[in-house]
Amino acid sequence: MASLARVIHDFQNGELSRDEFVAQLDSTLVTEGLGPTQLLDMLGAAHRKAPLPEDVYVEVRRRIEQLRVSNVAAGGEETGIQTTVEVPSVRSAGSMPASDGSSAAHASGAPGHDQIKGTGDTLNNRFVLEECLGVGGMGTVYKALDLRKLEASDRKPYLAIKVLNVQFRGNPNSLVALQREARKAQVLAHRNIITVYDFDRDGPIVYLTMEYLSGKPLSQLLRTPGYQGMPVRAALPIVRGMCSALAYAHERGFVHCDFKPANVFLTTNAEVKVIDFGIARVFQRPEEESDATVFDPGSLGALTPAYASPEMIEHREPDPRDDIYALGCITYELLTGHHPFDRLSATQARNAEFKPQRPPNLDARQWRALRAALSFDRATRMPSVTRFIAEFDNEARAERSGTLAKAGLAGFAVICAAAVGVFAWKSAPNRQSQAQLGAGESQGRVDRGASMPSQASAAAAMPGVASTSPSIDASGSASANASASTPTKTSPGASANTSAPAAGPLPDPASRPALTLAAVTPMLAQVPCSAFSATAQGHMLTVRGYVSQRYGVARLKDGLATLPGVDALKLDVEPLADDKCDAVKALAPYWTQNWQAGHITGLKVRPPSGQLSEGDPLVVDVSTPAYDSYVNLDYYQLDGNVVHMVPSPRAKDNQAPPRYSATVGGAGDWVISKPFGSEMVVLLITPAPLFDKPRPEAESRADYLRALDARLAQIGAKYGRERIVADFAMITTKPHAP
Numbered sequence: 001m002a003s004l005a006r007v008i009h010d011f012q013n014g015e016l017s018r019d020e021f022v023a024q025l026d027s028t029l030v031t032e033g034l035g036p037t038q039l040l041d042m043l044g045a046a047h048r049k050a051p052l053p054e055d056v057y058v059e060v061r062r063r064i065e066q067l068r069v070s071n072v073a074a075g076g077e078e079t080g081i082q083t084t085v086e087v088p089s090v091r092s093a094g095s096m097p098a099s100d101g102s103s104a105a106h107a108s109g110a111p112g113h114d115q116i117k118g119t120g121d122t123l124n125n126r127f128v129l130e131e132c133l134g135v136g137g138m139g140t141v142y143k144a145l146d147l148r149k150l151e152a153s154d155r156k157p158y159l160a161i162k163v164l165n166v167q168f169r170g171n172p173n174s175l176v177a178l179q180r181e182a183r184k185a186q187v188l189a190h191r192n193i194i195t196v197y198d199f200d201r202d203g204p205i206v207y208l209t210m211e212y213l214s215g216k217p218l219s220q221l222l223r224t225p226g227y228q229g230m231p232v233r234a235a236l237p238i239v240r241g242m243c244s245a246l247a248y249a250h251e252r253g254f255v256h257c258d259f260k261p262a263n264v265f266l267t268t269n270a271e272v273k274v275i276d277f278g279i280a281r282v283f284q285r286p287e288e289e290s291d292a293t294v295f296d297p298g299s300l301g302a303l304t305p306a307y308a309s310p311e312m313i314e315h316r317e318p319d320p321r322d323d324i325y326a327l328g329c330i331t332y333e334l335l336t337g338h339h340p341f342d343r344l345s346a347t348q349a350r351n352a353e354f355k356p357q358r359p360p361n362l363d364a365r366q367w368r369a370l371r372a373a374l375s376f377d378r379a380t381r382m383p384s385v386t387r388f389i390a391e392f393d394n395e396a397r398a399e400r401s402g403t404l405a406k407a408g409l410a411g412f413a414v415i416c417a418a419a420v421g422v423f424a425w426k427s428a429p430n431r432q433s434q435a436q437l438g439a440g441e442s443q444g445r446v447d448r449g450a451s452m453p454s455q456a457s458a459a460a461a462m463p464g465v466a467s468t469s470p471s472i473d474a475s476g477s478a479s480a481n482a483s484a485s486t487p488t489k490t491s492p493g494a495s496a497n498t499s500a501p502a503a504g505p506l507p508d509p510a511s512r513p514a515l516t517l518a519a520v521t522p523m524l525a526q527v528p529c530s531a532f533s534a535t536a537q538g539h540m541l542t543v544r545g546y547v548s549q550r551y552g553v554a555r556l557k558d559g560l561a562t563l564p565g566v567d568a569l570k571l572d573v574e575p576l577a578d579d580k581c582d583a584v585k586a587l588a589p590y591w592t593q594n595w596q597a598g599h600i601t602g603l604k605v606r607p608p609s610g611q612l613s614e615g616d617p618l619v620v621d622v623s624t625p626a627y628d629s630y631v632n633l634d635y636y637q638l639d640g641n642v643v644h645m646v647p648s649p650r651a652k653d654n655q656a657p658p659r660y661s662a663t664v665g666g667a668g669d670w671v672i673s674k675p676f677g678s679e680m681v682v683l684l685i686t687p688a689p690l691f692d693k694p695r696p697e698a699e700s701r702a703d704y705l706r707a708l709d710a711r712l713a714q715i716g717a718k719y720g721r722e723r724i725v726a727d728f729a730m731i732t733t734k735p736h737a738p
Contacts (some may be wrong), residue, residue, distance in 0.1 A: 004028050004039055005669075008046040011056075021056070029064065029132075039064045059118075084201035085479055095139060115524075117163060122147075127161055127209070134217075134262070139164045141210060145184075149669040158212040159197070163205060187252060192245035194265070194275045213275075214268045218330070219261035228337040231360050235334045236393060238264075241272025243329065243389040244692035246323050249277070250385060255318040259326035260307040261333070274507070305657070310376050313347050321381045328373030331392070335359045340374055342688050344719075345628040350376040350720040352687065366392050418649055505636065515520055515539050527551055529581035531588035531728070533595035539567035544595065546576040546584060546728065574730060577678040585608045585728050586705050587682060590712075594685075594725035600625040603633075603683040603727040610729065614736035622683050624660045627723075631656050632684040633664060636701060638675045643698045645670065652694070676733040686715055687723040 001027055007028050043064065089661060100439070122128050130145040139162045149157040189195070195211040216348065218238070221227065237474040242264055249256065256263070256277055265273040305313065309325035312318070325346065332340040340356035341349035356374060358367045369391035373382040382388045390396075515536040520543075524532050529548035534541065541563070547556050553573050561569050576584060594601055606619040622631060631654045633646040647654040656662070684690070690711060695704070716724060 003042075003044060005042050008052070008060075012046070012050045012052070023058065029343065036064050042599045083254045090422060117205050123161065123163075123205060123207060124200065127159070127207075129161065129163075129644050132162065136690065139207075143210075156212075160210050160212045162208040162210070164207065188249050188254065188277065190245060190248045192241045192272050192274060193277075194729065213265050214275055215266050218264040218266055218334075221266065222261050222333055222337070228484045229335045229359070229361075231381050232335065232366070232394070235331070236395060238266070238272055238334060239331055240389060240393065242274065242327060243385045245274035246320075247385040247389075248601065249274075250320040250323070255320055256323050256326075257312065257318055258304060258308075259323050259330070259608050260304045261552055262304075263331055264330065268381075306339060306341075306343045307455070308346060309378075309381075310346040310350055311378055313345060319378060320380045320384065324373050324382050324385060325375075327385065327388065328370055328382070331370060332356065332359065332374065335361060346376055348628045348687060351627070352723065354719070363394060366394060394657070406617075447500075494641060515541060515567075519563050519565060520560070527556060529576060529578065529584055531591045533592050539565060539569070540570065540638075542572075543568045543590075544572040546574050546730075547576045548578050548581060550578050576730070579638075580636065580678075580680055582705060583680065583682065583701070584728075586709055587684070587728075589721075590684065590724050590726035593722060593726055594727055597722075597725070599727075601629075601683065601685045601725050601727055603681065603729045605681060605729045605731055610731040612672045612731055612733050614672055614676070614734070616672045616676065617665055618672060618681075618731075619663065619665040620681055622662050622664065624656045624658070624685060625725065627687075628658060629656055629685045629687060630689055631653050631662070632686065634682045634684070634704075635670070636680040636682060637698075638679050640701050641698050642701045642704045643670075644695055648697050649696065654689075672733050674735070676735055679731050679733055681729040683727045683729075685725045686712075687719040688715055 004025075007016070007021065009026060010016045022115075040061065043057075046052070052060070081181055096222070117123065117129065117484070119129055119132055123144075126147050128146040129142040129144050130148065133141045133143055133504065141160055144159055144161045146154075146157050146159055158411065194213065197209040197211070199206070199208045201207070231489050239566070246256065246259070254277065256274070258276065259274075263274060263276045265275055267273060291541060307326040307329050309322040311323050330338055336359050341354050344352070344354065358371075362370065367531070369382065369388055371379070372382040373388055382391075484623070515538065517534055517536055520534055520536070521543065524534065524543075527547060528551060530546060530551070532543055532545040532547075535545045536542075543556075543560065547553060553571065553575060556573060557569065557571055560566060560571075602621075602623040604621045618635070620633070624631065631646055633644075635643040635645055637643060691707070695707075712724060
């Protein structure tokens with residue numbers, strides 16, 4: 001959820017140093033997914049609001065105008081071409097006009113600062129960076145012209161250069177990392193692995209040179225609109241190339257550790273090249289152990305959750321079978337057009353007991369091989385790449401079968417026995433979790449002020465504390481797991497937050513049975529337009545949540561205080577405007593689930609009072625559970641519409657890692673305007689994308705809730721309802737005081 005507006009805002013506020021700003025700029029301009037005109041508008045708006053240092057402003061502008069790659073899709077997996085555009089210069093008080101690239105180049109080299117290198121710059125007076133090809137975990141890759149080769153009339157004067165991001169440049173071991181990558185890649189000299197030449201530095205800029213490949217990454221093919229897979233015969237050359245590269249690396253003791261479609265390149269010469277062994281780690285070479293104590297590439301934290309094995313996510317020692325899991329995911333996607341686990345991380349898919357469906361174009365033996373590669377457990381995963389391709393490649397197998405047939409019936413029987421053995425070893429029942437969800441409709445409002453969604457800032461998360469209390473169902477009903485027996489009480493007790501003694505002497509509390517929710521459940525279930533989370537400890541009942549203004553908090557308190565077994569009552573319940581009942585009815589079960597599990601996802605409005613005036617920015621802080629998830633943030637407006645803040649046309653990427661914190665709206669992206677009154681912000685966390693296609697930025701609340709109800713039912717049935725959680729924030733808006 002990175003954006004240029006957010007990066008500039010953080011730099012202006014002092015939250016990012018110059019180096020950190022440059023590092024984030026390296027990737028933001030590529031991953032933003034917007035055209036140069038829109039990016040320049042954002043830059044101009046930010047510069048007018050709070051002027052940037054002249055050299056920084058001119059350099060950012062120059063790089064936007066020269067931008068030729070539009071987007072590296074989620075996870076940095078795609079590239080595309082975008083033409084350069086010319087737009088008028090943006091000026092503000094005290095700013096210096098940027099007329100061309102040359103003036104910006106000089107500005108970027110201001111004394112006392114690290115030079116900002118990007119498209120159009122030259123490294124060591126030799127390599128001209130002509131085009132940004134993409135962003136990886138450790139650096140930005142450029143197409144570069146080698147002036148020395150050009151002078152020598154070399155027919156191939158181009159090469160690719162990976163420039164280390166500033167955050168890695170500042171790592172004292174960064175040069176060691178790049179040298180290690182170059183050495184490993186030179187050891188891995190194979191026709192299906194990119195050729196790496198050398199590493200060098202230009203002042204503080206550290207970079208790696210490698211062969212330039214003409215073609216496109218496999219990720220771009222897989223993301224082609226309408227792509228629904230290819231026949232096995234067409235896919236086999238790509239699968240063979242990937243397997244050949246990985247088998248060669250594994251034989252020499254290296255695991256790729258970040259194998260994904262973006263790291264498989266399809267050249268115009270119909271070759272398959274595996275790239276970026278940048279975080280590969282030695283798994284079985286004793287002579288490398290001393291190096292591992294000096295520098296561990298894994299410490300740089302680069303992996304792609306959709307293709308990382310469970311063991312990688314759990315930070316276990318690397319193993320060739322980690323690459324085999326990724327190979328299985330890519331092969332499945334190549335054949336079907338979609339990820340086997342809907343792009344869930346391996347641990348998330350495992351916890352949901354997700355079972356991939358067999359592609360219709362595979363025979364039984366091929367499917368057994370692919371299913372074994374996709375195993376969540378190393379012990380049952382396909383043991384080697386060589387074994388996988390031997391089982392999967394039906395054409396090569398047919399050729400071998402023809403040769404072996406000449407050797408006689410005995411040899412054929414051995415092959416059949418081996419195939420049966422593999423089948424027995426890999427077969428497993430196909431289970432899938434199921435659940436049912438509640439339904440409902442709703443109403444809601446926000447005014448859209450600025451042009452960008454604000455971005456997440458890495459932070460700590462809320463620990464997920466499992467609750468032993470019974471959960472409460474959709475409209476406030478509870479499913480008690482405790483005993484059904486109802487303790488009796490000689491006298492009702494009760495006001496909120498206090499204990500009310502009975503009229504006569506009470507029995508010894510130690511001799512009385514503890515309060516259970518069996519008596520609470522029916523009463524809460526009858527409360528309309530509500531969302532409750534209840535806990536009982538001894539004879540103390542605690543209830544938090546929301547109840548409609550029409551029903552009232554006082555009526556709720558009176559009803560709960562008279563229940564058998566309640567000696568003390570604590571209420572943390574907010575009144576809810578009646579027009580929010582439809583939304584609460586649809587989302588109450590997921591709010592309850594969140595709080596019964598220990599408030600594993602959180603939503604907080606700034607200021608905490610929720611009192612906002614006309615023109616105030618709407619700023620909210622969100623935190624995610626301890627598992628990979630998708631963040632959905634909606635503003636239910638007073639005029640009956642729902643505005644989608646995340647995801648939206650301004651914030652397309654809403655996937656979040658475990659225990660993630662984000663601030664949305666910090667750059668003034670959403671501004672309060674009329675009509676004014678009681679409104680609501682809803683955070684909904686799902687284990688998979690909520691909708692396959694982007695929805696309008698604003699739509700009717702009733703239409704949205706109908707679509708939401710149907711989709712949540714599907715997600716709950718597939719991944720388990722317990723993986724869907726929500727949180728609410730009520731706000732009150734009013735006109736600006738004259």
